[in-house]
Amino acid sequence: MASAVCARRPWTRILAAALVAMSLGGCQWPRDADGTLDRVRAGTIRVGVAHNPPWTIVDGSSAGQTPGGVETVLVQRLADSLGARVQWVPGGEAELMEALSERGLDLVVAGLDAESPWEQEVALTTDYLTVDMVVAVPAGAPADVAGQRVLVRTGTAEAALLSDHDATAVPVATLPPRPDGAAVVPDWLVDESGLTDAGTHLSSADHVLAVPPGENAWQSTVERFLLALEPDEVRRLLLDTHRAGS
Structure with missing residues (x-):
């Protein structure tokens, strides 16, 4: 199954990889309209998270508790690669997407897929699984x-x-x-x-994450991280979360 999935990855993943390669080659494009990448590197990534197991798990009864789920693990790995800390902002999907569109958040995770109705208000990354x-x-x-x-x-x-x-x-x-x-x-x-x-x-x-519109360097960085993921590794995280009782 994994090989079949890899074989049908859409052309958008190829385009995303090309854009990432350009940014790594020292090009000044893409750029952020609001400097998100420069701000979060070695700083704080404000991440909105809506409850959608096994992708995201928010325990509303435990204030301040770090959310669980596959995508929260991935976000923490992304943050570690940038020397950043994560500020988790739980909420409903609609309110989080509104905050993201207004650049009150840097990333939203909610088990989103590429057919999300929010694609006109925010930017969706390339799919990672x-x-x-x-x-x-x-x-x-x-x-x-x-x-x-x-x-x-x-x-x-x-x-x-x-x-x-x-x-x-x-x-x-x-x-x-x-x-x-x-x-x-x-x-x-x-x-x-x-x-x-x-x-x-x-x-x-096709599962994706969401970033603010116009933050192209930040989106490119997130997509570079996603493109490096092995689908089998993400599936193992899904099984681990399922076995833990999500």
């Missing part, structure tokens, strides 16, 4: 999902998409750790769930 939602079945079960009852989380787009494959959606609030029948799960969770990918892929999401 593509996740497919797939139908997975127990070993030995028929791979053809037509006519099967399939567990799927309530309120997700995949519940409606199952009808396109002549399968019957069985909405549940939480999927069991080891489903005894067909279930819709993210591709990184198939093996952990004791299932096998049936070959029916319902949707795909």
Whole structure:
């Protein structure tokens, strides 16, 4: 699966890599409209974080507690590479995006994907991981999902998409750790769930971070960090977060 994902990375990743190479080569472009990169290097990165497990986990009952989740780990690594500290700003996605657009924040993490409705107000980075939602079945079960009852989380787009494959959606609030029948799960969770990918892929999401508009040198730096990530490493972080009970 990892090789297939790498093979279909969009052309925007190639463009992002080229822009990063130009900045590393000593070019004065891209530049920040508001000097974000110069300010955060060896300084403080103001990071908005909205609750969206396993990508971001905000415990509202613990004031001042460092949030958890995969993207908070990645942000801390980015900060370490710049000699910076992180100031976490928890909140709802809408309020955080408004603050980002007004440059009150330097970065927002919320399990965003490239189809985010906020792309007109803020700048979205290149994607760092593509996740497919797939139908997975127990070993030995028929791979053809037509006519099967399939567990799927309530309120997700995949519940409606199952009808396109002549399968019957069985909405549940939480999927069991080891489903005894067909279930819709993210591709990184198939093996952990004791299932096998049936070959029916319902949707795909390219995960991104968000930065203020016009801060091009800062965005280039964040994207250089993201482009260096190994997809398998991010999947391991997702599994670790899942196993910890996100």
